[in-house]
Amino acid sequence: PSVIYLKDYEVPAFRVEQTELRFELEEEQTLVRSQVRYVRNPDSANRQHPLVLDGHETLELQRLSIDGEVLSDKDYRRSGEQLLIPNLPDHFTLECITRIEPQNNTALEGLYKSDGMFCTQCEAEGFRRITFYQDRPDVMALFETTIVADKLRYPVLLSNGNMVDAGEEDDGRHWVKWQDPFPKPAYLFALVGGDLQFIEDRYTTSSGRHVVLKIFAEAKDLDKLEYAMNSLKHSMRWDEQVYGREYDLDIFMIVAVDFFNMGAMENKGLNIFNTSCVLAHPETTVDAGFQRVEGVVAHEYFHNWSGNRVTCRDWFQLSLKEGFTVFRDSQFSADMNSATVKRIEDVTLLRTAQFAEDAGPMAHPVRPASFIEISNFYTLTVYEKGCEVVRMLHTLLGAQTFRKGSDLYFDRHDGQAVTTDDFVQAMADVSGRDMSRFKLWYSQSGTPQVSVTGEYDAQNQRYTLHMHQRCPATPDMATKQPFLIPVAVGLLDPQGADIPLQGGETTEVLELIATEQSFVFENIPVEPIPSLLRGFSAPVKLKFPYSREQLVFLMQHDSDGFNRWDAAQQLAVGIMSELIADHQQGRELILDQALVDAYQQVLSDTELDKAMVAKVLTLPSEAYLSELAEVIDVDGIYRVRRFVRDSIANQLETLFLRIYQDNNSAEPYSPDAASVARRSLKNLALAYLMATEKQEYLQLALQQYRQADNMTDSQAALTLIVHSGFAQQASEVLDDFYQRWQNESLVVNQWLAVQASDPKEGALARVQALQQHPAYDGANPNKIRSLISIFCAQNMLNFHNTDGSGYRFLADQIIVLNKQNPQIASRLLTPLTRWKRYPQERSALMKAELERIRNSGDLSRDVFEVLSKSLV
Numbered sequence: 001p002s003v004i005y006l007k008d009y010e011v012p013a014f015r016v017e018q019t020e021l022r023f024e025l026e027e028e029q030t031l032v033r034s035q036v037r038y039v040r041n042p043d044s045a046n047r048q049h050p051l052v053l054d055g056h057e058t059l060e061l062q063r064l065s066i067d068g069e070v071l072s073d074k075d076y077r078r079s080g081e082q083l084l085i086p087n088l089p090d091h092f093t094l095e096c097i098t099r100i101e102p103q104n105n106t107a108l109e110g111l112y113k114s115d116g117m118f119c120t121q122c123e124a125e126g127f128r129r130i131t132f133y134q135d136r137p138d139v140m141a142l143f144e145t146t147i148v149a150d151k152l153r154y155p156v157l158l159s160n161g162n163m164v165d166a167g168e169e170d171d172g173r174h175w176v177k178w179q180d181p182f183p184k185p186a187y188l189f190a191l192v193g194g195d196l197q198f199i200e201d202r203y204t205t206s207s208g209r210h211v212v213l214k215i216f217a218e219a220k221d222l223d224k225l226e227y228a229m230n231s232l233k234h235s236m237r238w239d240e241q242v243y244g245r246e247y248d249l250d251i252f253m254i255v256a257v258d259f260f261n262m263g264a265m266e267n268k269g270l271n272i273f274n275t276s277c278v279l280a281h282p283e284t285t286v287d288a289g290f291q292r293v294e295g296v297v298a299h300e301y302f303h304n305w306s307g308n309r310v311t312c313r314d315w316f317q318l319s320l321k322e323g324f325t326v327f328r329d330s331q332f333s334a335d336m337n338s339a340t341v342k343r344i345e346d347v348t349l350l351r352t353a354q355f356a357e358d359a360g361p362m363a364h365p366v367r368p369a370s371f372i373e374i375s376n377f378y379t380l381t382v383y384e385k386g387c388e389v390v391r392m393l394h395t396l397l398g399a400q401t402f403r404k405g406s407d408l409y410f411d412r413h414d415g416q417a418v419t420t421d422d423f424v425q426a427m428a429d430v431s432g433r434d435m436s437r438f439k440l441w442y443s444q445s446g447t448p449q450v451s452v453t454g455e456y457d458a459q460n461q462r463y464t465l466h467m468h469q470r471c472p473a474t475p476d477m478a479t480k481q482p483f484l485i486p487v488a489v490g491l492l493d494p495q496g497a498d499i500p501l502q503g504g505e506t507t508e509v510l511e512l513i514a515t516e517q518s519f520v521f522e523n524i525p526v527e528p529i530p531s532l533l534r535g536f537s538a539p540v541k542l543k544f545p546y547s548r549e550q551l552v553f554l555m556q557h558d559s560d561g562f563n564r565w566d567a568a569q570q571l572a573v574g575i576m577s578e579l580i581a582d583h584q585q586g587r588e589l590i591l592d593q594a595l596v597d598a599y600q601q602v603l604s605d606t607e608l609d610k611a612m613v614a615k616v617l618t619l620p621s622e623a624y625l626s627e628l629a630e631v632i633d634v635d636g637i638y639r640v641r642r643f644v645r646d647s648i649a650n651q652l653e654t655l656f657l658r659i660y661q662d663n664n665s666a667e668p669y670s671p672d673a674a675s676v677a678r679r680s681l682k683n684l685a686l687a688y689l690m691a692t693e694k695q696e697y698l699q700l701a702l703q704q705y706r707q708a709d710n711m712t713d714s715q716a717a718l719t720l721i722v723h724s725g726f727a728q729q730a731s732e733v734l735d736d737f738y739q740r741w742q743n744e745s746l747v748v749n750q751w752l753a754v755q756a757s758d759p760k761e762g763a764l765a766r767v768q769a770l771q772q773h774p775a776y777d778g779a780n781p782n783k784i785r786s787l788i789s790i791f792c793a794q795n796m797l798n799f800h801n802t803d804g805s806g807y808r809f810l811a812d813q814i815i816v817l818n819k820q821n822p823q824i825a826s827r828l829l830t831p832l833t834r835w836k837r838y839p840q841e842r843s844a845l846m847k848a849e850l851e852r853i854r855n856s857g858d859l860s861r862d863v864f865e866v867l868s869k870s871l872v
């Protein structure tokens with residue numbers, strides 16, 4: 001497989017004026033006829049250039065004609081994934097008929113079948129599995145799509161834009177024609193054909209356009225669509241109010257499908273969603289699921305402007321739409337719920353998973369410089385770090401100027417395919433700032449590290465912060481230039497109040513641009529305690545030599561909610577890291593009372609937001625501790641985390657019981673922020689109580705399991721019981737849960753996940769047995785994720801079993817999936833790619849499995865790329 005470089009970008013030799021598609025959907029085959037009007041691109045350097053079309057090897061070419069004249073196979077050349085047609089006039093219409101087999105498409109890219117319905121996924125390069133086309137985002141065209149299918153089996157036939165015509169044929173088939181008035185690249189094309197039901201609503205935009213909203217699903221899921229509909233309406237209003245962006249068609253549709261590689265897809269006017277990101281009902285969906293639906297519905301809707309109206313020039317620019325859109329959806333979710341909690345959740349994901357990506361073999365900049373398979377770059381770096389980069393622009397420019405910049409960006413580039421440079425240029429133009437140093441965030445990989453020290457000069461009432469930045473080498477880039485790092489800072493006096501800074505503000509955004517830099521604060525009457533990187537103002541690792549007392553002080557007093565939580569994290573991480581070292585040295589583990597006291601204070605503070613209390617009292621995860629470790633000590637991390645959890649549980653037992661009882665309300669379920677907060681605190685208390693392993697708390701958990709009127713409470717209890725040492729009860733509730741929910745596919749996924757993450761010995765055998773269970777389907781990505789990915793990512797002790805069985809198991813799965821669904825296979829590889837972070841014994845076993853996959857035969861581009869980078 002060859003490497004594709006950003007530096008080699010060339011404009012397409014031809015542009016497309018119009019794309020007409022006709023699909024005949026049948027059981028054994030689908031015939032696709034495309035009629036495309038091409039014009040030679042005056043911007044293309046070479047006027048003799050052939051037309052280069054992309055087409056996957058699975059395409060069976062039946063007919064090719066130009067302006068009505070059929071081409072013979074001497075008139076074109078098919079090589080690999082490309083079809084080249086030389087000697088073309090400047091204007092012509094190419095007709096192409098291909099035969100494809102969606103029913104046998106297990107990769108779930110292009111046109112495929114999910115549970116008997118036809119659907120598509122064309123981003124990034126799926127359209128080439130439908131017909132021969134310039135499958136690149138800078139080729140934008142008007143699409144007209146006719147779909148023909150059996151009326152009884154496929155009563156609903158959908159595509160992008162507006163439905164303009166429909167009819168019936170004599171043979172029981174019917175047809176529908178759709179027209180999309182907005183030019184778009186092929187990756188935004190979508191088609192759906194199936195026996196679907198829908199709910200319908202209406203929305204009037206701020207300028208008075210009436211929009212019909214429809215959400216489609218299988219009949220059995222019709223009662224789970226209301227929350228997504230409300231989220232959609234909230235998103236539409238929010239985008240008008242916050243970004244001045246209105247919807248632009250008369251209809252907006254969402255379709256829920258069960259077999260889907262990603263979360264959802266923003267196809268113009270016809271979003272296609274993984275059921276897991278759209279279905280929600282109190283009885284079957286946990287709180288986090290509701291929030292995910294709200295966030296993903298918003299994300300895909302927001303893409304209508306940041307992605308569709310203004311799209312990417314090439315796939316290196318993916319973060320142009322993804323980073324910006326993740327930023328927009330995170331602002332939306334913050335507005336709809338608790339901003340601080342949302343920030344904590346986003347930063348937790350970034351610090352555990354994105355920082356690990358930056359420290360691993362697949363490290364890449366937000367705008368990668370090269371790739372072998374673009375599907376491998378739908379990453380935490382492009383999405384979450386890309387979001388942080390946009391957030392830094394927002395922080396540096398302020399909300400108002402940022403909005404001017406986004407307005408300019410949308411106005412200037414509406415209908416175009418552009419680059420991240422164009423985005424930053426709009427921000428530079430409205431602010432008058434030179435953004436060249438800032439742009440290093442797009443081109444340099446790795447997580448910058450910032451060390452800070454403070455110096456107080458009492459005589460001159462002057463406080464100085466000395467900062468130093470460095471960015472470790474990554475496999476793709478040895479040396480880095482200093483970044484522009486916005487560090488939001490506040491200074492606390494000994495009573496915990498913010499000291500007013502220059503201009504009367506209590507938070508100042510310092511701009512660290514050099515390797516070493518000092519920042520001076522004048523008129524500081526007492527030695528302050530600094531609150532650094534407030535709101536996590538930059539995606540960096542920041543170190544300041546706080547004492548434990550100072551961290552406790554910040555936990556109690558910092559006016560920045562995020563930093564209060566972060567102080568608790570730093571305190572716990574510091575204590576746990578020491579304990580891990582003790583464990584390695586065979587010393588007795590003794591928990592620093594400071595942590596218990598701090599937790600007790602937080603639990604007793606009735607003023608605090610419950611969601612915050614639950615976040616503060618959640619110990620750093622095994623994954624986060626692993627990311628922070630130089631060499632990952634699997635057993636040490638696991639044992640120490642257990643020890644700390646159990647010690648806290650035993651010491652604060654009465655307090656946890658009171659918290660549990662106080663928050664165990666009998667009110668009917670509601671997914672609003674306050675109720676979510678109450679349940680999260682209650683279930684956290686139950687988790688600590690269960691850690692004591694006392695019978696009475698098992699009874700409490702069983703009671704909650706039986707009486708819960710919602711999935712959040714019943715699943716929390718289920719997980720605690722199954723993961724506890726009470727084997728008898730664990731197997732009873734597992735059976736009961738399955739009996740009750742076996743017809744709800746998404747709930748069954750939870751049932752699989754609870755077992756896959758059970759840390760008790762023998763987990764691998766249980767996972768392997770579940771693969772044979774009727775509830776499992778090895779072709780469905782959601783099932784694979786719930787069982788295999790959860791086992792490998794969240795069952796540390798069992799996956800990393802020193803006999804190598806976990807690694808061997810994963811490699812076996814990848815070898816099968818490599819042929820069946822390369823995108824999923826490649827994602828599953830992630831835990832093994834981190835082999836260099838583990839001690840010799842484990843790392844050798846992991847590496848051997850990577851090598852075994854490499855030698856297993858034909859590798860997909862997806863798996864090949866990740867393997868070859870990991871085995872360097």
Ligand code: DPP
Nearest residue numbers: 123262264265266300
């Ligand atoms: N469907 C993916 C997303 O919305 C890729 N565009 O992020």
Ligand code: ZN
Nearest residue numbers: 299303322325
């Ligand atoms: Zn997206």
